[in-house]
Amino acid sequence: MSVRKTAIIGGGIIGLAVAREIVRKAPGVEVTVFEKETAVGTHQTGHNSGVVHAGLYYExxxxxxxxxxxxxGLLEEFVRRNDIRYEKCGKLVVAQxxxxxxxxxxxxxxxxxNGVPGIRxxxxxxxxxxxxxxxxxxALHSxxxxxxxxxxxxxxxxxxxETSGGTVLLGRRVTRMQERSGEVLVYSDGSAESFDLVIACAGLQSDRxxxxxxxxxxxxxxxxxxxxxxxxxxxxxxxxxLIYPVPDPKYPFLGVHLTRTVDDTIILGPNAFLSPGRESYRRGRISPRDTLSAIGFPGFWRFAANNIPAAIRETRTAFSAHSFVEQARTYVPAITTADVHRGPRGIRAQAMNRDGTLEDDFAISGTPRTVHVRNAPSPGATSALAIAEHIVHEALTRLDPPPG
Incomplete structure (x- = not known):
């Protein structure tokens, strides 16, 4: 095998699933995960509603x-084996x-x-x-x-x-990769290390x-x-x-819905509004670089111009708790603004093309030695273990094609 050292950039659920898949499928390969934060799963993995999607909407x-x-199926098996909280609470998609x-x-x-079981x-x-x-x-019940x-x-x-012999390096920011003859250099904290294969799953920073x-x-x-x-x-x-609205194909975002979490909390949301920073989870935190990058991108304004009704709806929910809760009251009228308090914030890494269209499917680019996961939209977390199978199979096959 020509792959002896592999680096995974990004310690979110997809990057970790990819690293685990290599450890499992190619046990002789040295695997290193680079994660810039001091813990794994701190960005999109740790800031979502925790839903395991069944596959209702996809073509x-x-x-x-x-x-x-x-x-x-892979996730169910994994959580059962590792005693991780998982509940089939069911979902209603409600038409008004x-x-x-x-x-x-x-x-x-x-x-x-799609073979989704039990739907009616x-x-x-x-x-x-x-x-x-x-x-x-x-309604549709799943x-x-x-x-x-x-x-x-x-x-x-x-x-x-790590138990299987891989390494997870925390607090190690990767700035770039450079492919040379027979190797890829990974630049991190002012030093460079050589690998045979590098797979970048950098989420919110994937394009940079x-x-x-x-x-x-x-x-x-x-x-x-x-x-x-x-x-x-x-x-x-x-x-x-889980109580969801019916998706409207004319608009890019679903709208407020209601979700029970594994700790029996009920959350309303999310809405969707341009973030002042790629990692601005705290309200009031602004990244000038990220803000200027977004508003200076002509594709964003094309996107906004083509989605004015959705933009108006999301603006209302961004600035008015009453408007936010009213969307949820469409489905559960007994909820009032007095019954809720502000909760967490998530940030969606929305991949957008030059013309302002959204990249809705998985987007993967690179060479036989470097793979960039440019977009892994919902159901990315649900599909993480299967995405890992797909990516690793494709990457290892390109480097070590079967004879003949």
């Missing part, structure tokens, strides 16, 4: 659909009018084609059998949709990598690392923050599982 036969369904009801039937058809369409009165406090004209502790998954992956390493400028990351509100503990019985 049948697409890579996203296949990796989601495969990923769910005839147009949404028609789209709901299309989702049901795709989900059926519900008439309005049947919604209360699943979610007694929810209201709508019709009983297998689950919730999980993704940060615990990331920590367990890191521990498994790719460009610094000689890759194309697009797709470009534009960060969107998503705020959550938390339902007061006395009102958590209002929501049993």
């Amino acid at each position: 049948p036969g697409s890579l996203k659909a296949a990796l989601c369904r495969r990923g769910v 009018n005839a147009e949404e009801q028609a789209r709901l039937h299309g989702i049901h058809e795709r989900a059926t084609a 369409l519900l008439a309005g009165p049947e919604i209360a059998d699943i979610e007694p406090n929810a209201r709508g004209l019709a 009983p297998e949709t689950a919730i999980v502790d993704y940060p615990a998954v990331a920590r367990t992956l890191a521990a498994e990598i 690392l790719a460009v610094a390493s000689g890759e194309a400028a697009y797709p470009r990351i534009v960060p969107f923050y998503g705020d959550y509100f938390v339902l007061d503990a006395a009102k958590t019985d209002l929501v049993k599982g």
Whole structure:
């Protein structure tokens, strides 16, 4: 085998899953994970709602659909073996009018084609059998949709990598990679180390690392923050599982929904609004570099111009708690603004093309010795173990093609 030393850039759930997959499939290979933070899973992995998507929405036969369904099975097996919190709390996608009801039937058809187990369409009165406090004209019920502790998954992956002989280096920021004849140099903290194969899973910084390493400028990351509100503990019985709106294909973001987490907290959100920083999880924290990068990108303004109704909706939720909660009240009218308090914030690494269109599918570029994961959108966390299988198989096959 020509691969003896491999580096993974990024200690989020996808980077760690890739490193673990190499350790498992190529046990003689030395694997090193570089993570710039002092812990793994601190960015998108640690700032999401914890939903394990069942595969309702994705085009049948697409890579996203296949990796989601495969990923769910691998994740279930992993959490069961490692005693990580995981609950099949179920999900309702609720239609409020005839147009949404028609789209709901299309989702049901795709989900059926994708092999999502147990799904069924519900008439309005049947919604209360699943979610007694929810209201709508019709709904799609996915009983297998689950919730999980993704940060615990990331920590367990890191521990498994190290137990198997790999290395997870924390506090090590990689600035660029340089491919030379037969090797790739990884530059970190002023030094360079040689590897045979490097796979970058840098999330919010994926485009910058790719460009610094000689890759194309697009797709470009534009960060969107998503705020959550938390339902007061006395009102958590209002929501049993997950309650989602019907996606509107005209708009890029789903809108506020309601989610139970593995610690029995009910969260409302997220919305989606241009973030003042790629890692600005605290309100009021601004990165001038990131802000100027986003607003100076013509593609962002093309995107905004093509999505004015969604922009208005998201602006309202960004500046008005009442508007935010009103979206949730569409589905659970018993919730009031007095019942919630501000919760955490997540940041979505939205990959955007030069023309302002969003990169909706997985985007991977590079050479036989360098792989850049430029976009790993939802259901990225759900699919992480399956994404890792796909990436590692492709990378090792390119370096060591089968004879003949």
